[in-house]
Amino acid sequence: MADMNPPVENSLENAAPNPVDISVDIAGLMAEIEALAGISEAEPPVVTRVVFGEADLRARAYVKALSREAGLSIREDSIGNTFMRWNGLDPHLSAVATGSHIDAIPNAGAYDGVVGVLGGLEAIRTLQRAGFQPRRSIELVLFTSEEPTRFGIGCLGSRMMAGALSPGEAQNLQDKAGRGLEDLRRVAGFTGDLASVQLDAGHFNSFVELHIEQGPLLEREGLQLGIVTHIAAPASLRILIEGEGGHAGAMLMTDRHDALAAAAEVILALEAAAKSTGEIDTVGTVGVCEVFPGAVNSVPSRVRLETDVRDTDGARRDGVLAALKSSAAEVAARRGVRISFETVNSDPPATCDGAVLAALEASIADSGHSARRMVSRAYHDSLFMARLAPVAMLFTPCRGGVSHRPDEYASPEWIAAGVEVLARTLAQLSSQSFT
Amino acid sequence: MADMNPPVENSLENAAPNPVDISVDIAGLMAEIEALAGISEAEPPVVTRVVFGEADLRARAYVKALSREAGLSIREDSIGNTFMRWNGLDPHLSAVATGSHIDAIPNAGAYDGVVGVLGGLEAIRTLQRAGFQPRRSIELVLFTSEEPTRFGIGCLGSRMMAGALSPGEAQNLQDKAGRGLEDLRRVAGFTGDLASVQLDAGHFNSFVELHIEQGPLLEREGLQLGIVTHIAAPASLRILIEGEGGHAGAMLMTDRHDALAAAAEVILALEAAAKSTGEIDTVGTVGVCEVFPGAVNSVPSRVRLETDVRDTDGARRDGVLAALKSSAAEVAARRGVRISFETVNSDPPATCDGAVLAALEASIADSGHSARRMVSRAYHDSLFMARLAPVAMLFTPCRGGVSHRPDEYASPEWIAAGVEVLARTLAQLSSQSFT
Numbered sequence: 001m002a003d004m005n006p007p008v009e010n011s012l013e014n015a016a017p018n019p020v021d022i023s024v025d026i027a028g029l030m031a032e033i034e035a036l037a038g039i040s041e042a043e044p045p046v047v048t049r050v051v052f053g054e055a056d057l058r059a060r061a062y063v064k065a066l067s068r069e070a071g072l073s074i075r076e077d078s079i080g081n082t083f084m085r086w087n088g089l090d091p092h093l094s095a096v097a098t099g100s101h102i103d104a105i106p107n108a109g110a111y112d113g114v115v116g117v118l119g120g121l122e123a124i125r126t127l128q129r130a131g132f133q134p135r136r137s138i139e140l141v142l143f144t145s146e147e148p149t150r151f152g153i154g155c156l157g158s159r160m161m162a163g164a165l166s167p168g169e170a171q172n173l174q175d176k177a178g179r180g181l182e183d184l185r186r187v188a189g190f191t192g193d194l195a196s197v198q199l200d201a202g203h204f205n206s207f208v209e210l211h212i213e214q215g216p217l218l219e220r221e222g223l224q225l226g227i228v229t230h231i232a233a234p235a236s237l238r239i240l241i242e243g244e245g246g247h248a249g250a251m252l253m254t255d256r257h258d259a260l261a262a263a264a265e266v267i268l269a270l271e272a273a274a275k276s277t278g279e280i281d282t283v284g285t286v287g288v289c290e291v292f293p294g295a296v297n298s299v300p301s302r303v304r305l306e307t308d309v310r311d312t313d314g315a316r317r318d319g320v321l322a323a324l325k326s327s328a329a330e331v332a333a334r335r336g337v338r339i340s341f342e343t344v345n346s347d348p349p350a351t352c353d354g355a356v357l358a359a360l361e362a363s364i365a366d367s368g369h370s371a372r373r374m375v376s377r378a379y380h381d382s383l384f385m386a387r388l389a390p391v392a393m394l395f396t397p398c399r400g401g402v403s404h405r406p407d408e409y410a411s412p413e414w415i416a417a418g419v420e421v422l423a424r425t426l427a428q429l430s431s432q433s434f435t
Numbered sequence: 436m437a438d439m440n441p442p443v444e445n446s447l448e449n450a451a452p453n454p455v456d457i458s459v460d461i462a463g464l465m466a467e468i469e470a471l472a473g474i475s476e477a478e479p480p481v482v483t484r485v486v487f488g489e490a491d492l493r494a495r496a497y498v499k500a501l502s503r504e505a506g507l508s509i510r511e512d513s514i515g516n517t518f519m520r521w522n523g524l525d526p527h528l529s530a531v532a533t534g535s536h537i538d539a540i541p542n543a544g545a546y547d548g549v550v551g552v553l554g555g556l557e558a559i560r561t562l563q564r565a566g567f568q569p570r571r572s573i574e575l576v577l578f579t580s581e582e583p584t585r586f587g588i589g590c591l592g593s594r595m596m597a598g599a600l601s602p603g604e605a606q607n608l609q610d611k612a613g614r615g616l617e618d619l620r621r622v623a624g625f626t627g628d629l630a631s632v633q634l635d636a637g638h639f640n641s642f643v644e645l646h647i648e649q650g651p652l653l654e655r656e657g658l659q660l661g662i663v664t665h666i667a668a669p670a671s672l673r674i675l676i677e678g679e680g681g682h683a684g685a686m687l688m689t690d691r692h693d694a695l696a697a698a699a700e701v702i703l704a705l706e707a708a709a710k711s712t713g714e715i716d717t718v719g720t721v722g723v724c725e726v727f728p729g730a731v732n733s734v735p736s737r738v739r740l741e742t743d744v745r746d747t748d749g750a751r752r753d754g755v756l757a758a759l760k761s762s763a764a765e766v767a768a769r770r771g772v773r774i775s776f777e778t779v780n781s782d783p784p785a786t787c788d789g790a791v792l793a794a795l796e797a798s799i800a801d802s803g804h805s806a807r808r809m810v811s812r813a814y815h816d817s818l819f820m821a822r823l824a825p826v827a828m829l830f831t832p833c834r835g836g837v838s839h840r841p842d843e844y845a846s847p848e849w850i851a852a853g854v855e856v857l858a859r860t861l862a863q864l865s866s867q868s869f870t
Contacts, residue, residue: 247838249649258720296722310683405736
């Protein structure tokens with residue numbers, strides 16, 4: 001990766017003086033977050049914004065309107081990634097970028113992704129209000145479909161930007177209703193060659209993503225900010241279990257090859273394997289369990305599971321997957337069912353860049369906020385941006401570690417601290433003189 | 436029950452001589468069964484006919500047209516139970532009835548229920564061709580929604596006929612799309628007071644149902660027919676498991692209250708409890724498992740299971756349910772989740788009538804076919820008809836015990852034997868002189 005990511009020069013001697021008057025309009029930002037939460041496929045406070053759905057498109061329009069008000073120029077690529085640019089004094093230099101996503105899984109909350117998009121915009125406006133003049137342009141990026149809800153694969157926009165998903169692979173994606181990506185993006189207004197989505201390494205000078213932690217550690221420890229040094233490696237698998245169906249009354253217990261009973265053992269085997277590492281950074285989840293034919297009086301003949309296993313250590317994660325497959329093979333043999341695995345994605349973990357981390361830590365020192373270094377067990381668009389540019393992430397706490405639920409919550413104080421540090425960091429990175 | 440079911444006089448001294456020329460048109464019957472299988476919501480050979488759906492209504496029309504051709508008069512009640520009558524010489528006597536259902540669960544086969552309806556019609560035509568004149572009228576009954584697919588409760592038509600489901604309870608039924616029974620039956624063309632569906636005990640003289648076994652015993656033992664002496668007692672439960680949702684990456688394994696992992700333990704506990712009786716007649720199944728929110732990157736917060744437990748011995752069945760609930764309480768306490776049970780139905784088992792069984796056995800002796808007595812672990816409309824009239828059931832084998840699947844199969848030889856014995860039995864019962 002080193003050859004792809006030219007290191008940011010870890011020197012602040014050329015940096016402009018920090019803007020004197022960093023003052024976040026937190027009331028205005030919270031009102032914008034609330035307004036965006038109201039653009040949902042579900043009744044408030046439930047947020048559901050599936051990519052390319054009507055709510056997603058209306059939410060994009062809202063963000064673009066706010067960016068236009070802030071004087072940013074807007075470019076959309078052919079998959080809907082949206083780049084909102086504040087031109088620097090030296091506009092031919094590669095830009096410093098920040099951003100996140102606004103799509104939301106079914107039954108989600110108001111903060112996941114949104115804090116990085118609207119908070120990133122407020123960081124830019126804060127610098128504008130302070131009279132700061134960036135040398136490098138600063139771009140706010142809204143990534144398409146960070147959530148895997150519709151197409152089964154996460155970070156669609158950043159993945160394609162990094163060339164980790166080819167245009168051909170993307171064109172084969174379908175949603176559960178059988179609608180293809182090509183059809184859906186065109187209806188949403190995004191046309192043009194998908195190959196143009198990929199950016200060169202070096203296109204961006206650096207990338208910093210502000211995000212809620214989606215875990216309990218910062219709040220538990222009473223800290224205001226988290227500095228992410230590593231992003232966990234997610235692996236997503238589909239598991240198909242094929243047994244033998246029959247009449248729930250007439251099929252003898254001793255004759256059964258019940259696909260759901262076998263699936264139950266697989267679900268518990270994954271839980272046990274994830275727990276067995278004893279490491280806080282290992283997690284394993286079965287989030288989807290579809291039963292066929294799914295009638296109360298039919299013995300299930302087929303079950304489809306979707307699982308998600310993550311770790312900051314790729315080898316340890318692969319060990320969990322190996323243990324799962326070994327348990328599944330034993331279950332299949334004992335119960336006379338077939339169990340097959342399909343890997344949907346298995347991405348390598350990412351390591352954040354030392355110089356970007358140093359800029360973050362200097363900004364935290366300037367702001368006086370409390371912070372710790374930590375890892376992200378959730379994945380983010382930064383996982384793929386790390387293939388294009390030096391990256392780091394900044395976490396704000398979230399109440400009770402709750403995310404992907406309507407009661408997800410981050411306080412104005414937490415968000416204000418994050419936006420302040422992001423603004424200081426963008427100022428530093430955009431002032432650096434190396435080309 | 437004795438006072439509700441006046442015993443059939445177990446005496447054949449008044450019976451008419453058996454018709455000489457019992458000749459089943461098995462080729463014609465098999466063609467009709469195939470034609471009916473083609474009336475499906477799914478592509479052949481998959482049969483799906485959900486009650487009040489378009490395929491169900493077209494299939495009803497087909498059966499009624501065949502009945503009209505056979506000279507039967509037709510009455511439909513306000514829930515769609517259809518009575519096709521061959522008037523006897525003494526039409527004021529209570530009728531002898533036979534019949535079954537034509538609705539089919541998703542992804543089912545061609546024989547479940549249909550053999551009793553079209554086979555019942557062929558039994559009547561066989562007697563007509565033989566020149567037989569019934570003293571009592573013979574009625575072929577097509578019952579509405581024997582399958583619980585749409586409304587979650589089986590034997591809807593016969594249940595209401597027996598007064599085991601009140602009109603008020605029926606009016607509260609909804610399908611999964613939230614459409615009410617009242618709306619659906621009216622759109623299907625069945626109007627009028629639901630209270631009129633209930634029939635008096637004594638309305639029918641007797642009832643005999645021909646059905647495929649839906650189990651493996653007859654084929655395994657090389658027998659042509661089964662004489663059902665008891666019908667198992669089904670209990671259907673909905674189980675709601677409420678845990679805590681969250682982000683599949685960020686929520687620590689040690690903090691989880693995963694509703695699906697808890698459900699997996701409940702599924703295995705039911706399997707173990709059903710097996711623990713060591714009795715061939717005990718079966719327990721989880722056929723439905725719905726996960727909320729059902730996203731690959733969300734820890735499941737809620738799971739809804741639908742289970743079906745049956746036994747010919749009601750007390751033994753209740754013991755399985757008690758063991759399940761005890762295991763579930765332990766799982767709930769250990770995992771910090773809530774598990775609640777809702778009983779959808781818990782019907783008592785039925786015992787077939789000695790005199791009707793005697794008529795069946797005499798007919799089997801006349802025909803020379805091989806047979807055994809057995810129990811039905813599947814439930815049938817006979818379970819509720821037993822509350823109105825003396826009943827018995829006649830089983831034909833089915834290949835591999837397979838049912839509720841597209842590869843469900845019963846051979847022409849098996850079906851012909853069943854129709855022949857049914858015809859002889861109807862002849863006997865309709866000739867008896869008691870009033």
